Amino acid sequence: MPLNREFIGRTWRAAEVYEVSREKLRDFTVAIGEMHPVYLDEEAARKHGYRTVIAPPSFCTALWFRMGNWPMFEPEFGKQKDPVCVLGDQRVTHHRPIHAGDRLWFATTVRDIRDIGRHELFEMEHQVTSEDGAPVCTVVDQMISRGSAAPKE
Amino acid sequence: MTAQVDYDTVPVGMQLAPREFQLLAVNEIMYCGATLDFAGVHWNPRVARSVGMDHIVAHGPLTEAKALSLIHEWTGDPGTVVAQHARFHRPVLIPDDGEGARYRIHGTVTEKLADRRVVVELTAVSPQEEELVTVRAVVQLV
Numbered sequence: 209m210p211l212n213r214e215f216i217g218r219t220w221r222a223a224e225v226y227e228v229s230r231e232k233l234r235d236f237t238v239a240i241g242e243m244h245p246v247y248l249d250e251e252a253a254r255k256h257g258y259r260t261v262i263a264p265p266s267f268c269t270a271l272w273f274r275m276g277n278w279p280m281f282e283p284e285f286g287k288q289k290d291p292v293c294v295l296g297d298q299r300v301t302h303h304r305p306i307h308a309g310d311r312l313w314f315a316t317t318v319r320d321i322r323d324i325g326r327h328e329l330f331e332m333e334h335q336v337t338s339e340d341g342a343p344v345c346t347v348v349d350q351m352i353s354r355g356s357a358a359p360k361e
Numbered sequence: 362m363t364a365q366v367d368y369d370t371v372p373v374g375m376q377l378a379p380r381e382f383q384l385l386a387v388n389e390i391m392y393c394g395a396t397l398d399f400a401g402v403h404w405n406p407r408v409a410r411s412v413g414m415d416h417i418v419a420h421g422p423l424t425e426a427k428a429l430s431l432i433h434e435w436t437g438d439p440g441t442v443v444a445q446h447a448r449f450h451r452p453v454l455i456p457d458d459g460e461g462a463r464y465r466i467h468g469t470v471t472e473k474l475a476d477r478r479v480v481v482e483l484t485a486v487s488p489q490e491e492e493l494v495t496v497r498a499v500v501q502l503v
Contacts, residue, residue, distance in 0.1 A: 239395035240426040241388065244433055246440070256438055265442040266426040270396035292402060292412050295421045298447045305440045 210358045211328055212286045215318045220278040222314040225339065226271060230308040233263050240264060263306035268345045269298060272334055275314045287353065296329070297350035303343045306336075312344060313337045319348070323357040365437040368477040368502040377431050377468035377481065384419055384453065385461040392423045406457065419453035419462065421494060428483040428496040431468045436500060443478065444499040451493050453485075463488055468498075477502050 230250075237247040245252030246262055253261045279285040280293070287293065306312070313336070320331040334347040390404050401408030402418050409417045425447040433439040455462045464485045472480035483496040 236395045239388075239391040240423060240430075241382075242426070242430060244430075244439055246438065256440070258440065262440060264426060265429050265439055265445060266422050269422045269425070270398070273396050273398040294449070294452075296449055298422065298425065298449075299445070301444045302442065 209286055209288060210356055211321050211330060211353060212284055213321050215279055215282075215285055216321055217318065218279070219315055219317040222275050226274065226312045226314060228263065228306055228308055228310040228312065230261055233261055233267070233308055236267055236270070237264060240266065258305065259307060261308045265300070265302060265305075267306060268300060268302075268334075268336055269347055269349075271312070271314055271336065272316065272332075272347070272349070275316075278316050279318060286356075288356070293351045293353050295349060296352045299348040301346045303345060306344060310344070311339050313339070324352070326355050326357050328353040328356045366435065366502045368473070368479065371470055371473070371479055371502065373470055373473060375470040377435050377470075377483075379465055379467040380427075380431055380434070381463070381465050382427050382485075383461055383463050384423075384455055385459075386417060386455050386457050388461070389417060389419050389423065389455055392420055396420070396422075414452065414454060416454040416456045419455055421447065421449035421453075424449075424453055424464070424485050424494040425496055428466050428468075428485055428494065429498060431466060431483055432481060432498055432500055435468075436502070441501045442498055443501050446497040448495050449493075450495065451487075451491055453493055464493055474499065 246256050250260050280287050315335045317333045319333050322329055330351050332349050336344045338344055393399050393403050432442050453462050464487055466485045468481045468483040470479050471482045479500050481498045481500055485494040
């Protein structure tokens with residue numbers, strides 16, 4: 209069943225702030241197999257010119273899962289358990305590194321849904337901002353919904 | 362940000378030191394935990410088989426993260442990555458055989474931009490020389 213194209217242009221905003229903890233950054237850093245001290249050691253981070261430890265540049269790509277994966281589980285969006293969705297393409301723009309202690313807001317907009325052969329592609333733009341509204345980073349994900357395109361005449 | 366690399370000394374075509382990676386099932390399951398993405402295909406071989414995969418599938422952004430490590434191995438500072446564009450060409454499958462998945466990541470400076478920034482194209486390739494993931498990173502030099 210095809211995805212609901214009425215979602216194109218809709219934006220969802222997280223109801224609560226995401227507070228970045230030093231321990232979460234440590235867990236994420238270990239999970240990606242990293243050991244760089246700017247992620248783990250406050251003194252080392254300060255020597256590199258940061259006020260405290262920072263997040264790896266791919267940390268922001270995981271925030272969407274914590275925030276509930278909108279719109280994947282909206283019944284009206286039409287995403288079925290089967291077929292699966294896979295990530296095809298991901299673009300990240302960093303306005304500044306994410307630091308421990310940051311309080312971040314998260315908003316997702318469905319930018320596009322279109323057929324690519326038997327599959328559908330949907331594009332989501334995630335805006336991560338600080339409490340004063342300043343941009344922190346932007347993540348644009350293109351997901352492939354396998355085999356869900358409407359049959360062609 | 363304390364990049365150690367002088368923009369003026371970096372030619373287009375320069376190769377970064379390649380890195381080899383091994384990914385065991387436990388590494389992927391740790392990533393599921395850290396990201397809170399517990400889609401079954403990433404940790405449950407039965408679910409993976411049900412969607413036509415022989416083994417559990419690594420998260421694309423985990424390979425993206427490993428590719429970006431080549432940047433700070435070069436510049437000394439992960440904060441030098443100002444943008445990244447990852448394309449996921451083939452799934453990274455992780456057999457539960459004690460060996461897991463292996464891939465090699467290499468990087469090349471492909472472009473010099475304004476504001477002392479360069480483009481590095483990073484490519485993760487399987488032992489069979491298949492392109493798995495490519496990442497175009499924009500890197501701030503000094």
